[in-house]
Amino acid sequence: MQRNTLQSLVRPIVIALAVMVPAAAMAAASLDELLEQTRTARAREAQQNQARIQQFQQERNRRAEMLAQARAELAQQNARANALSAQFDANEKKLTELQAALDAKLGNLGEMFGVVRQVAGDFASVAYNSMISAQYPDREAFARKLSESKSLASIEDLERFWFEMQREMTETGRVVKFNAKVVSPDGKEEVKPVVRIGGFTASSEDGFLTYLPGQKEFAVLSRQPASRYVKPNVELLEETSGYHTATVDPTRGTLLSVLVQTPKLSEQIKYGGLVGYIIMALGVIGLIMAAVRFAALSAIAAKVEAQRKDPTNAREDNPLGRVLAVYYKDPNTDPDTLQLRLDEAVLKEIPALEKWLPALKLIAAVGPLMGLLGTVTGMILTFQQITLFGTGDPKIMADGISQALVTTVQGLIVAIPMVLIHAFLSGRSKNIVQILDEEAAGIIAEHAEKQHGRAA
Template identity: 40%
Template sequence: MNCQILPLLVLSTVLACIPVYAQTETEASAADSASSEPPALTLEGLLEAVREGRSADARADESRLQRFRREGAKQQESLAQIRQQRAELETMSAQRETRYEENDAQIGDLEERLKQRMGSLNELFGVLQQVASDAQAQFHVSLSSLDNHDRNDFLVDFAGRMGQANRLPAINEIETLWYEIQREMTASSQIVTFQHPVITRDGQEIEVPVTRVGLFNAVADGTYLQFIPETQRLVEFSRQPPARHLAGPKALAEGDAGIVPFAIDPVRGQLLEILTQAPNLSERVGQGGAIGYAIITLGIGGVLLALTRLLILGRESRVIASQLKNMSNIRDDNAVGRIVWAARENEDTDVEILELRLGEAVLREVPRINRHLPLLKIVAAVAPLMGLLGTVTGMIVTFQAITLFGAGDPRLMAGGISQALMTTVLGLCVAIPMLLLHNIVQGRARAITEILQQRAVALVAERAEAKGRNPAQPIEANA
């Protein structure tokens, strides 16, 4: 019912609008002539448009329905083909799985038969593999690989095939392995010179004549070279060993044909690297720090002072010896002469007074003879104390490094320990010779003092003896 009312309402609305359109038809025609707008839609046109739209929609729906049916048929056909292919593949998979199991069982039987037939040859495979692997590892780090580049590939391939143990090695392969081992043994006794790139200290790579001394060292231009097995390169050491180890390389660089002294490294450069890293004398002294330099300065000053005193006392001894040989000519440029002059000045006095005067004269000479002896003794005593101070300071630095970084890396503690030990060594090195020099200087001074005392006692004894012979007559002091 509602469906019938709705079209009637639409139709009545359209009919009500017709008089309005009729009244304004003249005006609309005038306006249409003036403008380019399309004519107004009529009721018949609206119905015709609705009818054509419904027809077009129906045709489009029919076309889509037919296309869907055609595509559905094709999908069904494709599905059938896929199912057929799946069935064929499943059948093929089952067949190949069965064949794989059969082949696996057959391979197991064949391997068992091969193992039984080979017998003790398995041990041969193991020995050959081990020898080839060991030789390859040895040759890789050997200096002979610098001029023998064609053996590593063969050894690697041969060791791999012997590890599989699925075929016998050929006679020529075993002979090649033996030949390479024999060639390595021969190379250990050869001195060979060849062109090879060398990385210098400043990072440049230049090609120079390199001399290989057996399997121990490689030298060029009188210097040792370090062999890097990982890169197969020769690198010049950042610092060469001490000069006593460079006589051999320099002789080879100069072309000496005779027997030359040469320091070989049986561990292929590791000992040389340790020698290059070992600090020299100046570096060891520098490890002592400021306290170490203070000890050295104190020791140098003490040695110079001791040598000066030895020279002065030696000169004094020679002058005194000359004076003792010529007592007829008394000079005042020596201690004995001054003591004799003191005796002559007091020749009219009593023996007791003369003895006191001569003792006074000897005491005047002793400070000049023993000058700076206490200072030498102080230097000998202070040097080890300063070394102990450096030891304590170095241990404090070491404990601070342990507190901050732990004790896992000993290089962090090396600085403090080096200072601790080096200052102790420096202190002892200064104290021992200073103590020896002090005793020598003291002995020289004591010898001169004893000569003076002996001469003074002799003069007193002569005065007393002369006075005993002739109490009223004075005696000569130089008798």
């Protein structure tokens, strides 16, 4: 290798001398001078070549040193790699042993972690649907995060999870007033005082509320139940302590939704249709007539009682006074004629005393018949709906069935009171007629006794 290197260095020198000699020979004046020039050039070239050889040798030595250093470093790195590989194998073995020991120790904790995730998922669903979350809105997100965690829960998370479950149980048994967002039926959102009875029922000054889980706020029911259910809960807003009456839905809104759908009195009357309105009109007319007759008979009875206390002063403003006036007009007539005149006077008073009573009796009889008419028309409507749409949806038949039942009830509601009212007013009228008969009989007896005394 060294020989090849020297050859590669000498070859350019020889070529340079071959070029330079002809040039020097052309410039030299004699052979001696040419020889001297050649010797001088050769010496100079030899010095240059020797300098170059030394430079090349130094470069070769330097590169040899670098090669030796690289080989030494390579050997050192190979040794280090072998050592690191051995250490890696040892660490892998140790890591495997430690992992096995960790898995053995985490056996029970892993099972507990699974239970915690499952229970946290269940509690997240409970917290999402519970109206208590409107007061504590961050607990559902915490439980959801814990249920989706891929690592063991910390002691702090487990303690908070226990606290949130305990708070859910505690708040279920409390009545709390707090401020919350309430959406009115027209869509307006306001922060209002809300009374929460456990996790079952919530109400504000507008009435019962329904909980909106996604927004963590409440909405006023567009249709409220009867006031007897709403009023106690609204009044509860003003209370601070003690025991109070309130309406609670233990089904968390199911019963309340059914109660809200219960038709009101006006809606029930509407179900009766035209026949129902006619029945109710007859009932109203009957009540008006009954009220007028009751007031009239009460006034007549009072005047008759006053007349009985003063029989000698016959007044024309009451039936008894008019009967007595018949006697006082001709007190000397014979008893038979007097009896006929008094009977006639009593008979004249009876129509006025029994005024409108036949009409009340007629309304009491017509009411059930009208109810039966509504029942028949309602059933006809029901069968028509069944013919058109079948029996798949019971709501289709609801209108006809409602009309049938409501009109029946309306007819009975009108008839039963009318029967009782007619019996009551008829009794009062008969009492007055009986008083007239008794007074007339008394007058006849007194008159006969007077006539007998005169004859004796």
